[in-house]
Amino acid sequence: MTKDTATPPSTPLREDATLTTASLAALQSDDQRKVMDIVDKLRRSGLNGIVGLPQIIVSGDQSSGKSSVLEAITEIPFPRKENLCTRFATEIILRRSPSSTISVKINPDKNRSAEEQAKLKSFTKTIEDFSQLPEIIDDATSAMGLGQVGAINSRAFSRDVLSIVICGPDRPQLTLVDLPGLIHATNKAQTESDKELIINLVKDYMRNPRTIILAVVSAKNDFANQIILDHCKKIDEKGERTLGVNIYLKLGWHMLRNRSEDQMGFSFEKRNEAELLFFSKGRYNDLPRENVGIDSLRQRLSKLLLNHLKRELPSLKDEMSTKLVDTMQDIEALGEKRSTVEDQRIMLMKISIRTHDLLGSAIKGYYEDPFFGTIDMHARVDSLENLHRLRAVVQHLNMRFAENVRLRGHKFAIGSEPGDDTTDEEEADIAAEAIADMEDDDNEIDSFLPKPKELSGEDAISWVMKVLERTRGQELSGNFNAMLIAQLFREQSQPWEGIAKEHISNVFRVCKQAVYKVIQHTAPAEFRTRLATLTINANLAKALEGCNKELKQILEDKTRPPMTYNHYFTTIIQQQRQRKQNTLHEKAMDEAVYEEGESLLDRETMERLLADSIEQNMDKFSSQEALNTQRAYYKDEMKYFVNVVCKQVIERHLVDPLPRIILSPMVVTKFTDEEVQFVAAEPPEITRERAHLEDRKAMLENGMETFREAMGGLRR
Numbered sequence: 001m002t003k004d005t006a007t008p009p010s011t012p013l014r015e016d017a018t019l020t021t022a023s024l025a026a027l028q029s030d031d032q033r034k035v036m037d038i039v040d041k042l043r044r045s046g047l048n049g050i051v052g053l054p055q056i057i058v059s060g061d062q063s064s065g066k067s068s069v070l071e072a073i074t075e076i077p078f079p080r081k082e083n084l085c086t087r088f089a090t091e092i093i094l095r096r097s098p099s100s101t102i103s104v105k106i107n108p109d110k111n112r113s114a115e116e117q118a119k120l121k122s123f124t125k126t127i128e129d130f131s132q133l134p135e136i137i138d139d140a141t142s143a144m145g146l147g148q149v150g151a152i153n154s155r156a157f158s159r160d161v162l163s164i165v166i167c168g169p170d171r172p173q174l175t176l177v178d179l180p181g182l183i184h185a186t187n188k189a190q191t192e193s194d195k196e197l198i199i200n201l202v203k204d205y206m207r208n209p210r211t212i213i214l215a216v217v218s219a220k221n222d223f224a225n226q227i228i229l230d231h232c233k234k235i236d237e238k239g240e241r242t243l244g245v246n247i248y249l250k251l252g253w254h255m256l257r258n259r260s261e262d263q264m265g266f267s268f269e270k271r272n273e274a275e276l277l278f279f280s281k282g283r284y285n286d287l288p289r290e291n292v293g294i295d296s297l298r299q300r301l302s303k304l305l306l307n308h309l310k311r312e313l314p315s316l317k318d319e320m321s322t323k324l325v326d327t328m329q330d331i332e333a334l335g336e337k338r339s340t341v342e343d344q345r346i347m348l349m350k351i352s353i354r355t356h357d358l359l360g361s362a363i364k365g366y367y368e369d370p371f372f373g374t375i376d377m378h379a380r381v382d383s384l385e386n387l388h389r390l391r392a393v394v395q396h397l398n399m400r401f402a403e404n405v406r407l408r409g410h411k412f413a414i415g416s417e418p419g420d421d422t423t424d425e426e427e428a429d430i431a432a433e434a435i436a437d438m439e440d441d442d443n444e445i446d447s448f449l450p451k452p453k454e455l456s457g458e459d460a461i462s463w464v465m466k467v468l469e470r471t472r473g474q475e476l477s478g479n480f481n482a483m484l485i486a487q488l489f490r491e492q493s494q495p496w497e498g499i500a501k502e503h504i505s506n507v508f509r510v511c512k513q514a515v516y517k518v519i520q521h522t523a524p525a526e527f528r529t530r531l532a533t534l535t536i537n538a539n540l541a542k543a544l545e546g547c548n549k550e551l552k553q554i555l556e557d558k559t560r561p562p563m564t565y566n567h568y569f570t571t572i573i574q575q576q577r578q579r580k581q582n583t584l585h586e587k588a589m590d591e592a593v594y595e596e597g598e599s600l601l602d603r604e605t606m607e608r609l610l611a612d613s614i615e616q617n618m619d620k621f622s623s624q625e626a627l628n629t630q631r632a633y634y635k636d637e638m639k640y641f642v643n644v645v646c647k648q649v650i651e652r653h654l655v656d657p658l659p660r661i662i663l664s665p666m667v668v669t670k671f672t673d674e675e676v677q678f679v680a681a682e683p684p685e686i687t688r689e690r691a692h693l694e695d696r697k698a699m700l701e702n703g704m705e706t707f708r709e710a711m712g713g714l715r716r
Contacts, residue, residue, distance in 0.1 A: 035309045037096075041706040042316075047699055051319050052208035054309050055091075055175035056301065059202050060216030061226045062181030068258035069216050070178045072294045073301070075268040076166070077130050087146050088158045089201060090137075090178040097167035102127045104136050106143060109159040120144070120160060137162065156194045159201055177205060182227050199231075206235045210312045212304055215244030219255075243304065254300065255279075255292045317707055324700040331693045334686060335524050341673050344680035352668040354522045359659040362514060365391035371521055382510055390514045394507060394655055401503040402642045404449060409638060411494050413452035414460040414631075449502065450495040464488060464623040464630075480622045485562050488630040489637065497555055500645050504547050507650050512540055515662050530679045531663065534671075539661040546653035554644055562633055569636045573629060 039054050047053060058066045067086060071077060074092060091107075104127070108120035123143045125136050144158045157180055179202050183195040206213055213236060217226050232242045244253055257275040259266055266274065272294055278284065279292045290296050338344045358371055367389055376385035381396040455463065464484075471484045515536065519528055661667070671679075682690070 035306060035313070038313070038707060038711065039309065042703050047320070047703045050323060050696060050699060051316060051703075052210045053175070053316075054210045054212075054305070054312060055177060055208070056212045056214060056305070057177040057179055057205045058214045058216060059179045059206065060181055060228045061218070061221075062183055064181060064216045064218040064226065064228070065256075065258050066181060066216045067178055069214065069256060070176060072256060072258070072268070072271070073298060074176065077133060086178055086180045087141060087156065088144060088160055088162060088180065089205070090162045090164065092176045092178070093163060093165045094171045094175070095165060095167045096169065096171050098169060100168040101165075102130070102133070102167075103165045104133075104140065105163050105165075106140055107161040107163055111159070133164070156190050157197050157201075159197065179205060182231075184227065202228075203231060203235065206231065209241070210308070210316065211241060212301070212308060213242040213244075215242055217244060241308070243300070253291060254297050255284075255287065256294055256297065313711075317704075320700055320703050320707065324697065324704065327693055327697045327700060331690065331697060334690050334693070337690060338680050338682050339687060339690075341676055344676045345668070345671070348668050348671070348676060348680050349665060351523050351527070352663050352665045355518055355663045356659050356665060358518045358522065359390075359515070359662060362388065362390035362518070363394075363655055363658060365389075371518075382506070384513065387510055387514045387517055390511065390655075393510050393514070394650070397503065397506050397510065398646045398650065401499065401646070404499050404503075405496065405638060405642050408449050408452060409493065409495050409499060409641075410452050410634065411450075411492050412455045412460065412463065414455050414457065450498055452495075460627055461620060461623050464627045465620065467491075468623055468626065480626045482561060484626050485630055485633060486560075488626065489562060489633055490559060492630065492634055493558065493637070493641075496558070496641055497551075500551055500555075500641075500649070501548075503645065504544070504551065504649060504654075507654060508540070508544050508547070511543075511654055511658060515540065515658065519663070526683070527679055534675060534679060535667060536662060539667075543654050543657060543661060547649050550649045550653055551645065554641070554648070558637070558641075564633065564636050566636050569632050573632050 036054075042051075042053060058070045060066045070092070074094075076092065104125040106120045106123045108117040110117075112120070120143060123140060125139070127133060127136060140162050144155075144160045146155050146158055180198045182198060182202060183190050186192050186195055205211060213232060215228050215232050217228065229244065232239075232244065236242045257278045259271055259274075263271065263274060275293055279287065284292065290300065336343070336347050336350075338347050358369060361367070361369055362372075372388045375389070376383070379385040382393045387393060467487055468480060468484055471481055471487055516528075516532075519531060519536070523531060
């Protein structure tokens with residue numbers, strides 16, 4: 001509890017021009033000095049903004065005498081303004097140093113703009129003695145934008161912090177903080193927002209578990225009406241860190257007598273004498289001496305600090321260790337450092353090598369890398385879940401392509417008729433299978449592909465005859481022009497182009513998805529869109545263009561005159577003719593004459609049947625021969641077409657080149673510096689965050705090392 005007899009004038013207190021006081025030395029015992037050495041070294045490491053370091057705060061209601069208490073403890077003068085003593089937090093940082101100096105700076109509120117923060121950080125002053133301090137504080141007040149109290153557009157309080165660093169050979173390593181007083185009632189000069197700002201500011205300091213709270217209560221008012229005590233009870237529920245007037249606080253209470261109005265010119269020595277005289281009279285003489293006066297308060301603070309620090313040091317170490325681990329994880333989450341073009345190119349090269357290896361393994365079917373994961377047995381082979389295993393997916397699509405050409409590649413599905421010697425039963429079975437497959441409603445993947453049109457054997461002959469009539473040349477009757485086979489083949493194989501294009505589209509889709517799966521695994525998220533824009537999409541498009549060009553050439557080859565050197569072609573034709581003869585023979589046997597249960601072959605009947613089987617219609621005969629030839633040629637070309645599309649189109653232009661064209665080391669090597677920066681340059685906010693975290697990490701590492709060294713010295 002403090003006792004003020006009058007409101008102090010606005011004239012700053014003048015003291016001797018010295019930088020040392022015996023009062024400050026009284027705040028430390030030898031043991032405490034060793035402990036505080038640890039805290040000071042940690043503070044010098046910059047840890048004060050990262051972990052809560054021990055300090056003493058002076059808090060209370062407005063005009064409760066806080067600044068007077070702080071002055072009495074430290075014997076450092078502070079400026080006084082009428083009706084408003086403290087408008088921002090003032091940190092008094094006491095440090096031991098061979099030379100005596102006083103420096104003042106502003107730590108700006110983190111919510112200020114970057115420009116405002118830079119401006120306030122530039123405020124630094126060095127003074128020679130305490131008599132200059134009031135003027136410096138006035139300058140800092142103006143720098144913070146705090147104008148005249150009550151003036152229009154003038155802010156009354158600020159969350160900026162004034163830091164006064166006092167160094168000297170006899171200084172204790174200690175931090176004391178003078179906080180703005182809590183406002184009871186608002187007025188024109190102190191608004192509701194000002195009241196809220198001060199409450200939040202005071203609470204922020206009080207919440208630090210390593211802070212000792214000096215709750216200053218004025219003797220002029222009933223302590224029950226002073227709101228500082230309510231906040232102390234809520235934040236320091238057990239009262240372990242609070243020294244005040246409340247009897248429930250574990251640290252107890254203390255009473256001081258501040259200067260009266262007519263004593264403002266007293267030196268600190270005279271001030272202390274007046275206080276001693278005051279507490280030696282009347283009822284104050286009965287109070288315990290350890291609970292009154294500035295000298296006993298310093299001694300109590302010394303003991304409180306020592307015990308508090310010893311208790312908090314283990315938790316301080318744990319907090320630093322935890323925050324160091326968290327900071328290292330945050331740095332790791334940002335990825336590799338890439339502030340220079342060289343850093344960026346190296347990082348891209350690492351991504352390139354990894355991408356090249358994974359794509360190479362994917363198309364070769366080497367699935368040992370953890371990237372390939374496990375197989376999803378419930379998803380389709382070409383589903384997103386299984387795309388990692390690209391070779392298996394491409395093989396699956398190639399086989400489906402071959403099946404589609406076999407079942408759907410022919411424009412006409414030609415059926416068979418009893419006794420028709422030109423019927424290819426295998427082709428008839430294929431036609432039936434194709435129609436059944438296409439009528440399956442569950443087959444959604446290929447439901448849009450072409451569907452063969454069913455033709456009977458007679459309809460097929462009619463089709464060929466119509467074409468023959470329109471392609472007739474100078475050949476003798478009963479023969480057919482070679483261009484007839486070309487025309488029949490081109491019409492029958494019309495669906496090939498659509499099926500092949502759809503196959504290319506499907507393989508391109510899975511290749512692109514697989515590439516992005518790999519890039520998603522190897523490159524940071526912010527790289528992916530840039531890489532796609534710069535190189536991946538263009539190279540994939542070029543590969544697709546190569547596929548389509550190759551397919552176009554293959555389809556153009558199909559329009560040329562028929563050509564094959566595969567003995568399979570002639571074998572099929574001979575087999576067809578042999579089946580025709582066998583059919584005629586079987587028909588003749590069926591019409592044999594039976595006598596007394598024996599089968600007798602009538603030669604004349606046989607000759608008649610064979611003669612009757614000769615087709616008299618030369619065009620129909622030519623059409624039958626042409627149809628058989630076209631069937632043989634179609635089968636031969638169909639096998640070739642499936643192989644050449646899979647090998648020369650899919651493999652040559654799309655699948656095999658992927659590791660070379662998708663971010664290979666050769667591709668990255670050709671990147672210009674501008675392209676490297678476009679992809680890998682670190683966003684400014686990431687650069688700032690990395691710098692912040694690396695500084696934080698360095699401070700925590702230095703702090704941990706300092707702590708270990710200092711604790712070793714303390715044990716000795």
